[in-house]
Amino acid sequence: MHILLSNDDGYNAPGLMALQEAIAHIAQVTIVAPDRNRSGASNSLTLHRPVRCHRMAEHVYATDGTPTDCVHIALTALLEQPPDMVVSGVNAGANLGDDVIYSGTVAAAMEGRFLGLPAMAVSLASHTPTHFATAARVAQTLVRRLQTEPLPADTILNVNVPDRPWEQLQGYAASRLSRRHRTAPVIADHDPRGLPIYWIGPVANMEEADPGTDSHAVNHGLVSITPVHVDLTRYEALDRIAGWLA
Numbered sequence: 041m042h043i044l045l046s047n048d049d050g051y052n053a054p055g056l057m058a059l060q061e062a063i064a065h066i067a068q069v070t071i072v073a074p075d076r077n078r079s080g081a082s083n084s085l086t087l088h089r090p091v092r093c094h095r096m097a098e099h100v101y102a103t104d105g106t107p108t109d110c111v112h113i114a115l116t117a118l119l120e121q122p123p124d125m126v127v128s129g130v131n132a133g134a135n136l137g138d139d140v141i142y143s144g145t146v147a148a149a150m151e152g153r154f155l156g157l158p159a160m161a162v163s164l165a166s167h168t169p170t171h172f173a174t175a176a177r178v179a180q181t182l183v184r185r186l187q188t189e190p191l192p193a194d195t196i197l198n199v200n201v202p203d204r205p206w207e208q209l210q211g212y213a214a215s216r217l218s219r220r221h222r223t224a225p226v227i228a229d230h231d232p233r234g235l236p237i238y239w240i241g242p243v244a245n246m247e248e249a250d251p252g253t254d255s256h257a258v259n260h261g262l263v264s265i266t267p268v269h270v271d272l273t274r275y276e277a278l279d280r281i282a283g284w285l286a
């Protein structure tokens with residue numbers, strides 16, 4: 041098995057190192073990841089300049105593009121043989137609920153799925169992420185499972201792992217995405233030349249963490265696994281829109 045690893049925290053982030061160590065036990069590993077922190081990059085592609093790719097070590101590449109660029113370039117140009125799977129992470133921080141819309145970690149997995157491969161995003165749910173090895177071991181377990189039980193087409197797994205030692209995990213839960221409060225206002229200030237600047241602050245707390253949600257699972261020490269697909273169509277509203285048009 042050959043697995044492509046990527047992330048949005050940068051090619052030398054501790055979560056990616058832990059993931060590499062765990063997955064290397066069960067597969068050949070290639071890393072193609074951003075050369076810096078690109079958290080919040082979502083599914084953006086770099087279109088208005090070329091993307092540079094540097095070989096940092098054997099089977100480790102860093103690009104000056106986004107996470108989506110990295111996976112796209114790896115699968116369409118860099119790798120001689122297509123890998124069997126794409127695993128993104130381990131992100132330093134949760135990707136719960138509405139986070140998946142902004143997440144570069146999830147986007148890297150999505151790009152793998154768009155290009156036809158099984159894919160999973162793994163995040164360590166903590167503001168002070170510590171136990172990356174726990175999340176990497178979860179990823180290793182799930183890779184083995186995906187090998188024998190493939191997901192439906194167009195589906196990726198969004199996995200969030202509580203930040204604690206492996207022995208203290210309470211189990212696994214299949215979860216739906218939760219919802220956040222409206223995010224906090226941006227910080228408005230002025231630069232040294234008196235021009236206005238704006239700095240987007242941290243995300244808001246979870247508005248909803250009911251049983252069955254990813255937030256609820258992680259809050260109770262469970263590994264949350266959410267199957268995610270990309271079709272954003274609100275099918276229930278199609279008839280209503282058709283009614284307007286009539």
Ligand code: MN
Pocket residue numbers: 048049078079080131132145
């Ligand atoms: Mn990140």
